[in-house]
Amino acid sequence: MTTQAWHGGELRWNAETEDWTVLAPGRRTRPHSAAGAACPFCPGTEDTPPETWRLPGDGSPWRVRAVPNRYALSDKHEIVIESPRHGWDLATGTEAEVADVLSAWQHRHRALRPAAAQVVVFRNHGLAAGISLAHPHSQVAGLPVLSAGTRRELESARVHHRDHGRRLADEQLEAALSEGKRVVFADDHVVAYTPFAPIAAYEVRILPHRARPDFATANTEEIHATARCLRAVLAALRAELGDPAYNIVVRTAPGGYETAPFLAWSLQLVPRLEIPAGLELATDVPVTTVSPEHAAARLRTLVGSAEAR
Ligand SMILES: [Zn+2]
Incomplete structure (x- = not known):
């Protein structure tokens, strides 16, 4: 029985899956939005631990700020408050505002990683x-610690690069571009495409044509292009599915792999339309009811019509 003490909880090793489970009982008491309750992130009613970082505003105290998460999963767990405006959203914000959020992610990733095996941004x-x-x-x-999924992905990327002399990420991107059917958006800087074998309906990957391993080193031009693409894809998703629940994850090099030649960062956007059931539990194999070719065709049309307006 391997356990590791952790801020506010415990990590337990699952020998069957060779992965960790986080026990975080403190998170049960985290607040949920209640009608009429003051928002802890809104200017004027702030109720957070002292901020760790801010992007100063133009006429307002801040544009984006970071604060420690009071209901932390680890001792290095921060909230990035993306806008002073309660009703703001990535899908409807300006390109500059979305780029501010992405650069906040870069900044906090850099700040937290000296003390971590892996920094996740989501x-x-x-x-x-x-x-x-x-x-x-x-x-x-x-x-x-590194999760089993991260360890597996590192290994497949490393082996692919060793055996084929090129990055798996580049090969997947080129396949999507040459085939065309899974491309949602592409310009001179970035590409958005649906993966050949998605883990969920309407899953989208966004990345620069030649992404570096480390998201935190993406330059201003790449961040702005990624922001432009991300908001267009989210707006298309909204038009197609009506504000669906989703997760965005930054796929980037874990600690010590920041310059690994076999890695490339990307944004992974996963809508939560379907609830995983018994088959997924039994096999770990995702089941999705929408083909990535169909999802891309729908989103491509919507991104195109939004760009034309
Ligand atoms: Zn608020």
Whole structure:
């Protein structure tokens, strides 16, 4: 029985799956949005631990700020409050505002990683994606261990690069571009496409044509292009599915792999339309009812019509 003490909880090793389980009883008491309750993230009614970082505003105290998560998964777990505006959203914000959020993710990733094996950056949207407070926010958490999924992905990327002399991510991107049917959006800087074998309906990957391993090193031009693409894809998803719940995860190099030649960062957008059931539990094999070719065709049309307006 392997356990590891952790901030506010415990990590337990599952020998069957060779993965960790996080026991975080403190998170049971985290607040959920209640009608009429003051928002802890809104200017004027703030109720958070002292902030760790801010992007100063133009006429307002801040544009984006980071605060420690009071209901932390680890001792390095922060909330990125994405806007002072309670009703703001990534899908409807300006390109500059979305780019501010992405650069906040880069900054906090860099700040938290010296003390972590892996820093995860994620955004939950909607109840089915695990949201507990409505004010637009994302999260950055440093974990003391590598998950089984991360270890597996590192290994397949490393082996592919060794055996084929090129990155798996580049090969997948090129396949999507040459085939065309799974491309949602592409310009000179970035591509959005649906994976050949998605883990969920309407899953989308967004990345620069030549992504570096480490998201935190993406330059301003790449961040702005990614922001432009992300908001267009989210707006298309909204038009297609009516504000679905989703998770966004930054796929990036874990600690020590920041310059690994076999890795490329990307944003992974996973709508939560279907509830995993027995088959997924029994096999770990995702089942999705929408083909990535169909999802891309729908989203491509919607992104195109939004760009034309
Ligand atoms: Zn608020």
